[in-house]
Amino acid sequence: MIYPIVAYGDPVLRKRAVDIEKGSIEITQLVNDMFETMYNAHGVGLAGPQIGKSLRIFVVDGTPMEEENMQDFKKTFINPVMIEENGNEWPFEEGCLSIPDIRQEINRKPQVKIRYLDENWEEHEEVFDGVKARIIQHEYDHIEGVLFTDHLSPFKKRLLKSKLTNISKGNVNVEYRMAFPTRKK
Numbered sequence: 001m002i003y004p005i006v007a008y009g010d011p012v013l014r015k016r017a018v019d020i021e022k023g024s025i026e027i028t029q030l031v032n033d034m035f036e037t038m039y040n041a042h043g044v045g046l047a048g049p050q051i052g053k054s055l056r057i058f059v060v061d062g063t064p065m066e067e068e069n070m071q072d073f074k075k076t077f078i079n080p081v082m083i084e085e086n087g088n089e090w091p092f093e094e095g096c097l098s099i100p101d102i103r104q105e106i107n108r109k110p111q112v113k114i115r116y117l118d119e120n121w122e123e124h125e126e127v128f129d130g131v132k133a134r135i136i137q138h139e140y141d142h143i144e145g146v147l148f149t150d151h152l153s154p155f156k157k158r159l160l161k162s163k164l165t166n167i168s169k170g171n172v173n174v175e176y177r178m179a180f181p182t183r184k185k
Helices: 027-040 130-143 154-169
Strands: 045-047 057-061 074-086 090-096 099-108 111-117 123-129
Touching: 027 045, 027 057, 045 130, 057 130, 074 130, 090 130, 099 130, 099 154, 111 130, 123 130
Parallel strands: none
Antiparallel strands: 045 057, 057 074, 074 111, 090 099, 111 123
């Protein structure tokens, strides 16, 4: 099932998501639906809040990126815990399915260490570098109620204010279904 992507301005994007208890939901179906939704929108990551579910889960697949070593980067992160972020911050242009048509250079640390459960409820603790780390940080922010625009300077945020308002009102043209906070019944 392809979910609509929740647009900027929806309160679910600002809440810290809750842990998923094993057996509380059909996790295999949710993971499959999240990948299907992400692929439909041509994304490389998607978090629970972006489909209206305040759950600590995100999926990633770096295969579409032209970066080196991304072919094997298809993963599910359930109840992740960021253990460390290391290195000197580096800039990279980011975008977000919930904030279409806006891309900005964001500074993030180049290495993360994260503990998570996969879709089979097996625990992992891994270190990721470079673009993999960045994708994880971006999606992890989503389950913490943080958006990539929160990392911008106050000046850049002011410059984007009207664009962000338009997105929340549904005044945006995308090739995937979205749910807008001001259009709810």
